[in-house]
Amino acid sequence: MKNAHLGDLAVSRIGLGAMTMAGTYTTGGPLDDSESIRTIHRALDLGVTHIDTAEVYGPFHSEELVGRAVKGRRDEVVIATKFGLVQHHGDTQSFATDSSPSNIRAAVEGSLRRLDTDHIDLYYQHRVDPSTPIEETAGAVADLIAEGKVRHFGLSEAAPDTIRRAHAVQPVSALQTEYSLWTRDVEAEILPLLRELGIGFVPYSPLGHGLLTGQIRSVDDFGDDDWRRTNPRFTGDNFRRNLALVDEVTAIGAEIGATPAQTALAWLLTRGDDIAPIPGTRRLARVEENTAAADVELTTDQVQRLESLEPAAGDRHDEANMATIDR
Numbered sequence: 130m131k132n133a134h135l136g137d138l139a140v141s142r143i144g145l146g147a148m149t150m151a152g153t154y155t156t157g158g159p160l161d162d163s164e165s166i167r168t169i170h171r172a173l174d175l176g177v178t179h180i181d182t183a184e185v186y187g188p189f190h191s192e193e194l195v196g197r198a199v200k201g202r203r204d205e206v207v208i209a210t211k212f213g214l215v216q217h218h219g220d221t222q223s224f225a226t227d228s229s230p231s232n233i234r235a236a237v238e239g240s241l242r243r244l245d246t247d248h249i250d251l252y253y254q255h256r257v258d259p260s261t262p263i264e265e266t267a268g269a270v271a272d273l274i275a276e277g278k279v280r281h282f283g284l285s286e287a288a289p290d291t292i293r294r295a296h297a298v299q300p301v302s303a304l305q306t307e308y309s310l311w312t313r314d315v316e317a318e319i320l321p322l323l324r325e326l327g328i329g330f331v332p333y334s335p336l337g338h339g340l341l342t343g344q345i346r347s348v349d350d351f352g353d354d355d356w357r358r359t360n361p362r363f364t365g366d367n368f369r370r371n372l373a374l375v376d377e378v379t380a381i382g383a384e385i386g387a388t389p390a391q392t393a394l395a396w397l398l399t400r401g402d403d404i405a406p407i408p409g410t411r412r413l414a415r416v417e418e419n420t421a422a423a424d425v426e427l428t429t430d431q432v433q434r435l436e437s438l439e440p441a442a443g444d445r446h447d448e449a450n451m452a453t454i455d456r
């Protein structure tokens with residue numbers, strides 16, 4: 130598979146998100162660690178070299194699975210993980226935004242242990258911490274890079290001013306923020322800034338939390354406690370309008386024998402070779418489907434039609450989650 134470039138870090142154009150392996154979405158039956166590990170192995174066999182996790186996924190379970198899966202194959206893969214949503218107090222943890230240098234120092238040791246590695250290739254701040262100046266966070270990551278524990282620095286959901294300030298202290302390799310056919314906010318200001326600074330971009334939820342796969346048609350398709358049931362884009366009239374968007378994606382992909390998931394990913398790949406989406410799945414068959422999007426060639430006309438689709442209806446997160454986003 131061809132590479133994308135996140136600053137000077139090369140990763141496969143299609144990566145793998147390991148969040149659902151720890152159960153963030155509850156639809157689709159109980160977790161199956163063996164299948165998750167087979168999924169990661171299959172991804173590596175197919176040329177995926179970029180696996181994305183975070184200490185908060187589970188918490189900790191996703192990192193443990195990634196660590197188990199890449200044992201013996203560590204050199205084949207760029208491991209990206211994230212700090213800043215778990216607060217460490219000695220042997221106990223709580224959930225709060227905390228990117229203070231002392232918390233990062235505690236977090237990195239746990240991530241290294243669970244991932245069973247001596248270095249993290251790409252270490253992201255998961256959410257900007259309003260209580261810690263970004264310069265202090267960037268400085269703490271710079272120290273970890275100097276010590277060899279971390280290779281590259283990333284930010285997630287950071288606003289332009291935060292990106293500039295962090296980058297001035299420790300060059301940022303990648304920004305990870307939601308981006309897909311139904312979430313295109315980053316195109317206005319963020320992507321031009323990243324290109325000015327030479328920072329790569331990792332679109333999270335590139336399949337619209339699963340909607341762009343065409344497999345979700347009703348709120349009844351979700352498990353009772355699935356978080357998406359209360360997401361504004363999956364409720365009421367917004368949901369009906371967003372399903373119409375998926376139908377158009379499905380129809381365009383069908384012209385070239387591509388599934389809707391492949392069409393959505395192939396469209397992201399047309400945005401540039403500094404863009405490396407991380408579709409999330411815990412299922413082997415789906416990792417095969419998603420990875421094959423690297424070979425899907427959309428025509429110019431298809432790209433234009435995808436470009437001109439109506440934007441999604443509804444906020445991309447509920448109010449509480451939107452409040453955690455740096456703007």
Ligand SMILES: NC(=O)c1ccc[n+]([C@@H]2O[C@H](COP(=O)([O-])OP(=O)(O)OC[C@H]3O[C@@H](n4cnc5c(N)ncnc54)[C@H](OP(=O)(O)O)[C@@H]3O)[C@@H](O)[C@H]2O)c1
Pocket residue numbers: 145146147148149150154156157181182255285286305306332333334335336337338339340342344390407408409410411412415416418419
């Ligand atoms: N930085 C951040 O704040 C942030 C936030 C969210 C996510 N992320 C990262 O981004 C990654 C991807 O995001 P995401 O998981 O939220 O959303 P996504 O990739 O847009 O969609 C994942 C959902 O779609 C399903 N799915 C995947 N491929 C499919 C296919 N081919 N056919 C049918 N269903 C399919 C998955 O179910 P199964 O797993 O059951 O297959 C899962 O429910 C995560 O794993 C995580 O690493 C980061």
